[in-house]
Amino acid sequence: MSGADAILAQCLRNRIDTIFGLPGGQLDHFFDSMYREQSRVRFVGARHEQGAGYMAFGYARSTGRPGMYTVVPGPGVLNSTAALCSAYATNAPVLCLTGQIPSDAIGRGIGYLHELPDQLATLRLLTRWAERIDRPQDAPQAVNQAFARLAGGRRGPVSLEMPMDIMGLQGEVELLDAAQPLSPPTLDTDRIEQAAALLAGSRRPMIVVGGGATDAPEAVLELAQRLQAPVVSFRSGRGIVSDREYLSQVFPAGYELWKDADVVVGIGTRMEQQLLYWKTAPGMRIIRIDIDAAEFDRIESPAVALHADARQAVEALNAALANRVTARASRREELLALKQRVAADIEQVQPQLSFLHAIRAALPEDGYFVDEITQVGYASWYGFPVYAPRHHVNCGYQGTLGYGYATALGVKVAHPDKAVVNIAGDGGFLFTSNEMATAMQHGIALVTVLFNNNKFQNVQRQQNEWFGGRRIGSDLRNPDFLQYAASFGLHAERVQEPEALRKAIEAALDRDRPALIEVPCADMASPWPHIIKPPAHTAGLA
Secondary structure, eight states: OBHHHHHHHHHHHTTOOEEEEOOOGGGHHHHHHHHHTTTTOEEEEOSSHHHHHHHHHHHHHHHSSOEEEEEOTTHHHHHTHHHHHHHHHHTOOEEEEEEESOGGGTTSOOOOTTOOSOHHHHHHHHSSEEEEOOSGGGHHHHHHHHHHHHHSSSOOOEEEEEEHHHHHOBOOOOOOOOOOOOOOOOOOHHHHHHHHHHHHTOSSEEEEEOGGGTTOHHHHHHHHHHHTOOEEEOSTTTTSSOTTSTTEEOHHHHHHHHTTOSEEEEESOOOHIIIIIIOOOTTOEEEEEESOGGGTTSSSOOSEEEESOHHHHHHHHHHHHTTTOOOOOOOHHHHHHHHHHHHHHHTTSTTHHHHHHHHHHHSOTTOEEEOOSSHHHHHHHHHSOOOSTTOEEOOGGGOOTTOHHHHHHHHHHHOTTSOEEEEEEHHHHHHHGGGHHHHHHHTOOOEEEEEEOSBOHHHHHHHHHHSTTOOOSOBOOOOOHHHHHHHHTOEEEEOOSHHHHHHHHHHHHHHTSOEEEEEEOOOOOOSGGGTSOOOSOOTTOO
């Protein structure tokens, strides 16, 4: 078979069922391979490489399964690197497949179409792993290496490239069984016992979860219930413990709980907010669980470092605590009262909270919410209830403005029978709004809520507050968004109030076709006082 056939066949063995991307010269053979396998793989064609990468990101972020996209080399793959950065930041398993110039010209600087000085080196800087396939018979092993990393260890984006001539070259190829995930680290039972002893002796334990705990919701809840320890999350950890549970606490509540916590367990989280900004107190003991040992000492070394898969480690902790911790007094009333106080406090962030309430009321409990780098998006990190892991989709610390619309298309492709609502600001929406063409062409019934105040408000707020109102580049001239969306064939409407928004979302979900709902708005209250806090402890401050 050809090199292109070999790549696709091995991807299919690894259960890839959808590929996003754009065609182009160096990928002609791979697209012909997909054409001949249309009964087994769906191709979703984007209108820009950035959109293709974000769609794969949304697919991966909302499922935990690999999301795959394919784009031409050079400017094509470079256009997609913002999505790779988002995948890197959030440990999302994204596979980028790109072409290359003819194999005998790589590194010679001749000036072939789409040539980069060293594309492979560039991609190795932006992914967890990248490799070139130089022969058709090498494709199965290389593809399996990629999928082993996508399914195990610290996940994140990986990249494969194949020169255009090798894509068409025929060779004897032996396909392999699906890849086995990278093996998790061996549990250190002594450290499990050390952690269990600290937790058994704790008075005010607390759990902080991040994206690395996404596959361990049952174990985390069991640990929290056993210890009566509140579970705090910021972005990627939202929904690991449902917001319906009294033990689940949003980020501003976590700040209050941090003040008198004596033992804290960080599970699959960088803990940068807590360690870098909130600071630790004398005598506070930190236990870290992470698949990546490099995380432990970046800011402050923990009392106990557990280099392990989150689910395995938390299950082992639960077993070690079973005979150490008798039934603890419930903190239900205390933690429910904290929830109520924080809810009343953040309710002042208007109009964001009122619109988030409307979206939550319209979105079914198992629906997916995709945020954006916008005022409503920031407020959603603590003001939008989430009931299951992966149901609040965000871009983590990268803050990639404009990622949301294309990402949400990928979420909807992954979950065609679930409701998906994404929000956008007028600035960020125009980054990938051309993908409304993709939504219509492929029948992707995404509902988008566009908040429009004709400015980059976060930038303008800083210009006003920090630079004496010297504003530059933050006021925007926008199109008529309703006409713009209608030109693609979307249902488009404009509403003003939260209740009207709720009804519009419900109607759009019932229609089950792409929709844009614009919400004209004035300046919004700053969401940052509930995120950016002064140190809770002064120990260790210079």
